[in-house]
Amino acid sequence: MRKYITALSVLLAFFLVFQDEAKANVHPGVFLEEKKLSFDVQPTIISGVTFIELRGLCNALSYNLGWDQGSRTASCSTSGKNFSFSINDAFYTYNGTRTAFTNRPTIINGRTMISLREVSQVFSYNVTWLQFSKEILLMRPHVSDEVRGRMADDFLKRLHANNRFNGAALVAKQNQIITENGYGKADIEGGVANTTDTKFAIASITKGFTGTAIMQLQEEGKLKVTDKLSQYFPHLPYADKITIHQLLTHTAGLPWEKDRDFAQIELIYTPGTNQRYSNVGYLLLGELIEKVSGLTFADYMNQRVFNKLGMDNSGYDINSSSAGIRAKGYSYENGRLVPVNRDFTLRGASGSLYSSAKDLYRLDQALYNNELMERSTMHSMLTAHSGNWGYGWQVYPLNTGRVTQLTGSTVGFTSHIKRNEGRKYVIVLLSNHADPDIHVIGSTIETIIR
Template structure:
C-alpha cells in the first residue's frame, strides 16, 4: 500500500498541474474503468487537490455507505475493505488500522468529498487525470488489455463528440491490436473515417526515407559518410554535408527551402549543432532517386509498400480517389474549411500517405525484422545525434527503447509511437490540422500502460 501511495504522489507531481481558478468550478467527468459515474455533488479541485463524492463512489462500487450523525462518522464498506472517519478527526480507520489523512475530507453542500489520493490508497484504484479532456479515470488493478483498448476507444469517441479529434486510431499492446477505429468524417459529404482510410502523414514520411536509405546502404550502394557532393556536386555547400548529417538534422540546413537548392544558405557549420530540417530529408529523397534509378515514389512502392501489403499507402494523397481518401481541413476564423497543398513537392520530408492499419504493418515489419535485418534496424534506431536516429526520433528509457514521429501539414496531423520495453504502439492520424494528436497519444499511453 505504501508503494501505491508513493506511485500516486509521483503521478500527480508529474502529470497534474492545476490552475485553482481555472478548475475550481470545472466539472470533471469521472470514470470507473468503462463506467461513467454520477454524483449528487460534482468533483471539484480546491488548491490543487481534487475531491469526489464518497456516496457516489461507494454506490458505483456496490459498497455499503454509512453515516452516524451523533459522532459525525462516515463509512464505506465492501469487497473486504472497511473505511470510516469522523469530521472531528484528522485520521481515518481502514480495516481496523488508524491512518492519517493526506488531505482531510470536506463537506460540500451536505456531501462528503474525499480526495483522490485517499481514493487511491483506500479503494486501491489507479487514478489518472487526463489533462487534455479534464477527465478522471479510476482504473481497477489487473484490468485486461482488451478493457484498456475499449477505454482508449471511449476516450477518442468522447473527443470526437467534443470536436477535439477527427481521424483514425490504432493501438496495439503485447503484439495484439486492442483498438482500431475511425472517428468523425473523412469529407464534408459525410463519409466516415475508417482504419483503412488514407491520410497524408506529413513528417512520418521521414521514417520511410530513413528505411529507404538503410536499404540502399545494406545493398552497398551508399555510405553514411558519403558527402552530398558525391551526388549533387553543383551545390555550393555540398562538400560540407554528409548523409549522416542529413539523417540526423545536423547538416546546417534551414527548416524549409525557399527557391532552389543552390540558393540555400547554411545556418550553422554542419556537424556543430542540430536544427530540424525538412530540406535535409528532401535532399535524401533526391539521393534515393539518383542511387536507385527510380523515383522516390516507385522505390518506396517496390521496397516497402508492396512487400508489406500496405495497400492504402503511397506517394501524394492528391493522387488518391476523392471518394477513398480523408480530405484535409483546417480551422480558419472559427470555421472548418477544406485545405490542400502540393504534397508531391514535399518529397522525402512529407509526401507519403497511409492508413493506421498500414502504419501498423510497418511497425510489425520493423520489430519483427522483416523489413530490415536486425543489425541494420539497430543502426537505424540508434541514438546518433541527440534524440535522432536515422529517420526516427529515439529515446532510451529504463524499461526499453522508444521510437516515435509526429507530423503536421496543411489539413493533417499524425503521430506514431512505439515503446519496445512496454510493448505497445499508438498510431493517430487526423484530417483536421488543428488537432494536438501527440498530446492525445500521451493520454492514451496513460490508459494502456500498466
C-alpha cells in the same frame, strides 16, 4: 493613504475569494474504467485537490454505505474492507487501523466530500489524471489490455464529441490490436466516415520511410551514410562539407524549408556543429534515393516498402490517390470547417507520403520482424546518433527499452506514431482536422494503456 490601503485590501480579499470559488467550480469527469460515474454533488477541485462525494463513490464501487448520527461517522464497506471516519476527526480508520488524512474531508452542499486519490488508494484503485481532457480514471491494478483499449477508444470518442479530435486511431500492445476506430468524417461534404483504412497525408512521418530507403541502399552496398554529398551531387557548392549521416540527423547546416534551388541554398551553420530540423535535408535525401536506385521516390516506396508489406492504402501524393477512401484535409476558418489542400509533391522525401492507421501498424510489425532490412541495419536506423535523432526516426533510449516516434503536420492533416519496444506497444493517430495537440493525445492514451 489609509483609505487607499483599505480599499486595496478589500479588493485583494475579493480577488482571493473569487479565485478560491473559481477553483471550486472545476468539475472533472470521473470514470470507473469504462463507466462514467454520476454524483448528486459533482467532483470538485479545491486548491489542486479533487474531492468526491462519498455516497456516489461508495455506490459506484458497489460497497455498503453507513452513517452513525451520534458519532457523525460515515462508513463504506464490503467483504473484508471497512473504511470509516468522523467528520470531526483528522484521521480515518481502515480495517481497524487509524491513518491521518492528507486532505481532510469537507462538506459541499450538504454532502460529505473526500479526497479522491486518498480514498481510491485505500480501496486499491489506481487514480489517473488526464490533464488534456480534465478527467479522472479509476482503474483496478491489473485491468486487462482489452479494457484499457476500450477506455482509450472512449477517451477519443469524448474528444471527438468536443471537436478535439477527428481522424483514425489504432493502438496495439503485445502484438495484439486493443483498439482501432475512426472518428468523424473523412469527407464531410460526401458524408464519408473515417476508418483505420482511410488514407491520410502523414507529413513528416514520411521521414521514417526515407530513412528506411537509405538504410536499405546502404545494406545493398550502393551508398554509405559516411559518404560526402559531393560524391553524388558535385555541383552543389556545400556538398563536400555534408555527409548523408548529417542529412539524416538534421545536423547538415541546411535551413528548415527550401525557398530556392538547391545550388543557391546557403548553410546556416557549419555542418556537424549544431542540430536544426531541416526539410531541405530530407528533400536532398529523396534526390539521392532516386539517383542511386534509378527509381523515382514514389516508385521506390511502392516497390521496396508498400507492396512488400501489403500497405495497400499507402503511397505518394494523396491528391493522386484514386482507389479506396482518402480523407480531405480541413481547417477551422471563422468558426467552421472548410476543406484545405496543397501540392504534396513539393514535399518530396520530407513529407509527401500518405498512409492509413492499419498500414502504419504493418510498418511497426515489419520493423520487429526484419521484413525491410537486416536486424543490425534496423538497429542502426533506430539508434540515437545525434540528440534524439536516428536515421529518419526520433529515438529515446529508456531503461524499459527503446522508444521511437514521429509526428507530422501539414495543411489540413496531423499524424503521430509512437513505438515503445520495451513495453511492446504502438500508438497510431491520424487526423484530417489538423488537430494541433495530436502528440499530447498520444501521450494521454499511453497513460491509459500502460
